[in-house]
Amino acid sequence: MNSYDICIVGAGVVGCAIARELGRRRWDRPLRIVVLERNQTAGMETSGRNSGVLHSGIHENPHSLKARLAREGSALAVSYAAKRGLPLLNTGMIIAVAWEDIRRGLWKEISSLRRLWFNAWKTQTRVTFITSSGLRTWEPNLHACCGIVIPNVAIIDPQAFVQSLKVDSEHTGSVYAFNNPVTDIQEDGTTYIVSTEHQTIRATCLINAAGLQSDHIANLALHADHYTIRPLRGEYYEVIPREKRALIGRLIYPALPPQATGKGIHFSPRPDGRLFIGPNAILVADKLDYTSHKTPPGQFIEAVQKFLPVLEEQDLRWSYAGIRPCVIAADGSKSDFIVSTDRADPPLINLVGIESPGLSASLALARHVVDLPCIQERFSL
Numbered sequence: 001m002n003s004y005d006i007c008i009v010g011a012g013v014v015g016c017a018i019a020r021e022l023g024r025r026r027w028d029r030p031l032r033i034v035v036l037e038r039n040q041t042a043g044m045e046t047s048g049r050n051s052g053v054l055h056s057g058i059h060e061n062p063h064s065l066k067a068r069l070a071r072e073g074s075a076l077a078v079s080y081a082a083k084r085g086l087p088l089l090n091t092g093m094i095i096a097v098a099w100e101d102i103r104r105g106l107w108k109e110i111s112s113l114r115r116l117w118f119n120a121w122k123t124q125t126r127v128t129f130i131t132s133s134g135l136r137t138w139e140p141n142l143h144a145c146c147g148i149v150i151p152n153v154a155i156i157d158p159q160a161f162v163q164s165l166k167v168d169s170e171h172t173g174s175v176y177a178f179n180n181p182v183t184d185i186q187e188d189g190t191t192y193i194v195s196t197e198h199q200t201i202r203a204t205c206l207i208n209a210a211g212l213q214s215d216h217i218a219n220l221a222l223h224a225d226h227y228t229i230r231p232l233r234g235e236y237y238e239v240i241p242r243e244k245r246a247l248i249g250r251l252i253y254p255a256l257p258p259q260a261t262g263k264g265i266h267f268s269p270r271p272d273g274r275l276f277i278g279p280n281a282i283l284v285a286d287k288l289d290y291t292s293h294k295t296p297p298g299q300f301i302e303a304v305q306k307f308l309p310v311l312e313e314q315d316l317r318w319s320y321a322g323i324r325p326c327v328i329a330a331d332g333s334k335s336d337f338i339v340s341t342d343r344a345d346p347p348l349i350n351l352v353g354i355e356s357p358g359l360s361a362s363l364a365l366a367r368h369v370v371d372l373p374c375i376q377e378r379f380s381l
Ligand SMILES: Cc1cc2nc3c(=O)[nH]c(=O)nc-3n(C[C@H](O)[C@H](O)[C@H](O)COP(=O)(O)OP(=O)(O)OC[C@H]3O[C@@H](n4cnc5c(N)ncnc54)[C@H](O)[C@@H]3O)c2cc1C
Pocket: 009, 010, 011, 012, 013, 014, 015, 036, 037, 038, 039, 042, 043, 044, 045, 046, 047, 048, 049, 050, 051, 052, 053, 054, 055, 180, 181, 182, 183, 209, 210, 211, 212, 213, 214, 217, 233, 234, 235, 279, 321, 322, 323, 324, 354, 355, 356, 357, 358, 359, 360, 361
């Protein structure tokens, strides 16, 4: 049976970022790290199925881990992408109120902008409030009466990002075991005995970064029903005609009330020049069902046509879906990221509910995990 110092379950952006961060630090000895992943390569689940936006964090409660780690992680990801030559599109983000919203009662949208403005002020994020004429200089074809612009928001290619983190961590000695779904976890007082369909390993520390399955992995390790993930599916349509794609160059989000389930269906340009519309947000039963239900394009057109009236249903083609691993709090709201040392000895760290903005936060989240006392006390010099 192979023995390791640290076993990470899940090679999404979070697992790969943690493996990379562990490999960058100095420890009392070279750490033996294994990443167990059920798919054939890294980033095949939520990490490869999102908008790729490096969020500022102002959509989140300013006191939350989500807000802090998104802000810090996005800055780290931008400089990481520049160093590694990864595709990155610096468009900034516009959160807009459409003229049409005025007819439906402006107060909800305006109060949403006020809340975002306040969050930005609290977190010292640079934003500018602009009226329709100002907005036209940023995005000439956008039909909107006002909005806020967050200039420092970029879009990354998520798959290239994850692959690069994986390669970095391999260079410092991490081992990836693909096609190895974890099926059982036992603990003998000093180590974890982790079984997959193909092997059993020992590890002194277990880090659960299993995304949508992080509840299942945590519950296996704790031998208790401690966590429940609610899968929230989001689909994307691609804008096909080249001339319509050229009409929008930036991230355009709607101003939504705080109780909305997501950040809203938005215009989502990508570093490769493509333009997508999405995602919607639907609670589903199956954590892996990406294709069986395709929401008709009408819902997407309804959400964005008010900003770009020339866009029509026939311009859109269904493209892909991603599933957010949400934890719903007792009051019905989505919970903050959960990063919990559920056992100190031997260390068990569960990362649960790492939904949006988890891609943005990943590099800062990795630092946060590696700085936890249970890791530092056990392995630091
Ligand atoms: C529609 C959508 C849009 C989003 N947009 C953004 C955005 O623009 N910006 C942003 O910052 N965030 C965004 N997010 C959130 C972001 O994608 C996630 O927070 C992030 O990818 C989570 O990464 P992860 O590594 O925790 O999970 P994952 O990528 O799901 O990785 C977990 C890994 O664990 C593996 N695994 C699971 N079970 C087992 C097992 N039993 N054994 C071995 N391996 C296992 C899985 O195969 C997977 O590879 C979006 C999410 C969705 C769904």
